[in-house]
Amino acid sequence: MAEVSIHKVTPGSILAGDVRLPGGAILVREGVALTDRQITFLKHSSITTVFIQDQLGEGASAEVSDAVYAERCGRLEEMFEPVQDAPHMAAIRDAARTRLRLRRPWE
Amino acid sequence: MLLMEDARKIIDELEGLPTLPAVVSELLERAEDPNATVGNITEIVENDPSLNAKILKLVNSAFYGLPRRVSSLKTAVSILGFNAIRNIVLATSIFNMFGRRGVRFDSVGFWIHCLGCAVGCTTLFRRIDVTDEHSEFVYGLLHDLGKIVMAVHMEETMAAILKTARTEKLTFHEAEKALEGVTHAQLGAALAERWRFPETLTNAIRYHHNVESAGAGLTEASVVHVSDTLARALQLGWCGDDLIAPVSEAAWDAVGLSTGDVGDVMDRMHSGLIAAHAFIDLIAEQ
Numbered sequence: 001m002a003e004v005s006i007h008k009v010t011p012g013s014i015l016a017g018d019v020r021l022p023g024g025a026i027l028v029r030e031g032v033a034l035t036d037r038q039i040t041f042l043k044h045s046s047i048t049t050v051f052i053q054d055q056l057g058e059g060a061s062a063e064v065s066d067a068v069y070a071e072r073c074g075r076l077e078e079m080f081e082p083v084q085d086a087p088h089m090a091a092i093r094d095a096a097r098t099r100l101r102l103r104r105p106w107e
Numbered sequence: 108m109l110l111m112e113d114a115r116k117i118i119d120e121l122e123g124l125p126t127l128p129a130v131v132s133e134l135l136e137r138a139e140d141p142n143a144t145v146g147n148i149t150e151i152v153e154n155d156p157s158l159n160a161k162i163l164k165l166v167n168s169a170f171y172g173l174p175r176r177v178s179s180l181k182t183a184v185s186i187l188g189f190n191a192i193r194n195i196v197l198a199t200s201i202f203n204m205f206g207r208r209g210v211r212f213d214s215v216g217f218w219i220h221c222l223g224c225a226v227g228c229t230t231l232f233r234r235i236d237v238t239d240e241h242s243e244f245v246y247g248l249l250h251d252l253g254k255i256v257m258a259v260h261m262e263e264t265m266a267a268i269l270k271t272a273r274t275e276k277l278t279f280h281e282a283e284k285a286l287e288g289v290t291h292a293q294l295g296a297a298l299a300e301r302w303r304f305p306e307t308l309t310n311a312i313r314y315h316h317n318v319e320s321a322g323a324g325l326t327e328a329s330v331v332h333v334s335d336t337l338a339r340a341l342q343l344g345w346c347g348d349d350l351i352a353p354v355s356e357a358a359w360d361a362v363g364l365s366t367g368d369v370g371d372v373m374d375r376m377h378s379g380l381i382a383a384h385a386f387i388d389l390i391a392e393q
Binding site: 093106 | 172173174175219233336337339340341342343349350351352353354356359364366367369370373374375377378379380381384
């Protein structure tokens with residue numbers, strides 16, 4: 001769990017505790033994966049920091065192992081080899097390559 | 108290639124094809140009525156205790172992130188709106204009807220692919236200012252409805268397509284076109300018509316591999332098409348092959364993406380997966 005400035009929170013970050021107004025009213029509940037709209041709302045509600053949890057629980061890594069990443073990259077290259085010269089496909093492949101490091105919620 | 112009429116005939120003649128639960132049909136009809144009230148919609152859903160419970164559980168989940176617990180179905184309906192209720196009910200019913208059946212078909216991998224496409228759709232619809240992101244989620248979730256029909260009710264056809272895709276190194280869609288049978292897009296649209304899905308959703312299912320023919324439905328079909336492509340690139344689940352087709356230029360233009368935007372869209376898809384995964388778990392609960 002980490003206390004993060006509201007200006008550094010990214011969409012998808014999961015709250016580690018309820019966000020409350022000074023009077024105690026709950027603005028957003030613990031466990032919510034914050035959306036763009038909610039982050040903007042909190043900024044407008046003068047919230048300066050929030051507690052964000054590690055999305056996979058304490059001690060878990062958000063990235064897959066080097067071996068799994070290498071396997072995914074191998075599949076990516078095979079998948080895109082026939083189409084890499086088609087419009088936009090190289091950009092899609094390159095953007096995906098970086099994100100294949102991320103562990104998915106069901107993994 | 109066979110025509111849409113052929114797909115409709117196949118759907119009409121399939122034995123054992125489930126009918127949509129009456130509550131879903133009634134809801135679909137009433138939700139299109141501009142004079143329908145929150146009370147009307149609530150009355151339809153509250154007669155189905157299982158749906159009732161699922162809607163309340165979903166509205167109180169992290170997926171919707173409401174600040175207060177909702178205990179009344181009527182309040183849930185007014186907060187979520189008709190479209191969201193319609194689509195929760197649709198997705199729940201279909202998921203439960205087809206569930207994890209189907210020979211020679213990785214149904215778990217398939218639903219993960221649909222989930223990936225669904226979060227892609229919410230991301231892209233928001234980028235083009237379509238604000239009902241909870242409703243648009245279902246476009247991605249149900250875009251490959253035709254593959255479910257094939258997997259459960261047309262097993263020989265499905266087996267032939269998968270074999271052709273594997274041996275000829277083709278995408279699923281290329282393989283079904285090569286076999287000159289009906290396509291999963293046509294079958295899915297025919298079933299969507301039979302179940303009286305909203306026209307925009309039916310057209311998106313029908314044209315998501317052929318957006319150039321989508322006419323007035325170009326935007327929705329394009330969002331599904333691009334989301335499908337991005338979900339494949341990110342290797343989210345499995346959809347019948349391990350390949351990727353070039354993204355349609357017409358679809359790319361319709362969703363207004365630039366190559367510099369792709370990374371941001373993918374990041375938002377990953378964030379969306381975390382919340383949406385909980386949504387799918389709740390829908391899939393028996």
